[in-house]
């Protein structure tokens with residue numbers, strides 16, 4: 001937004017300079033010669049005399065510009081809505097960070113929340129899947145586990161890319177005492193735990209034959225992992241919500257690119273005993 005404003009200001013100044021050095025051939029106010037009511041021209045279409053205050057000077061400069069430029073000066077509805085949403089997000093996330101420290105309101109639950117954190121961490125999931133893959137003796141199980149491994153790796157890469165692009169800092173109340181992190185994990189958008197939780201949840205529900213109570217437990221686990229990110233103060237709510245959406249969508253990509261002995265014979269040959 002800052003860069004956008006600076007660009008708009010520069011373009012205003014450049015426009016104003018060009019106009020000052022140019023004989024007026026058309027009616028000022030629009031490039032078509034029709035004066036817009038909002039641009040500070042008098043009814044005959046001439047510029048109003050310059051005003052004393054800096055704000056008035058800025059309005060006068062804007063008045064000398066075509067209508068499109070005047071419109072750029074107005075803050076957009078989308079911009080205001082987005083800033084308000086982010087402000088609410090920061091405020092609510094701080095209030096919900098009840099396990100952010102030992103001295104927080106629910107500080108005694110912090111060790112339990114950290115166990116939940118490890119249950120959604122990339123390392124146990126990667127190692128567990130890899131171990132399962134080495135141990136499996138049925139080709140059907142190998143296919144599922146190989147695709148889970150592919151999904152987990154894809155998730156790690158995608159989250160790292162988005163974190164590196166967005167560069168949103170973790171909440172100020174977060175203590176950086178997380179179990180194994182990589183460099184982009186100093187950023188918080190999106191939550192890697194939430195993406196993984198949604199992805200694994202969809203994957204497990206689709207490919208494992210489980211009794212209903214176990215299916216409910218899997219969904220509850222994904223929800224608890226996600227909520228715990230905000231409670232631990234690791235994330236703002238929007239990081240987690242976006243993470244859940246991303247993980248859910250990522251599963252569709254995995255399903256679309258499903259690896260099978262037909263589509264990736266070399267990969268399956270590697271794991272066949």
Ligand SMILES: CC(C)=CCC/C(C)=C/COP(=O)(O)O
Pocket residue numbers: 121122123156178179180181182185188190191192193194229234
């Ligand atoms: C080092 C490996 C293999 C994974 C990193 C997992 C991790 C630390 C993700 C960060 O999650 P949040 O974005 O939810 O804090």
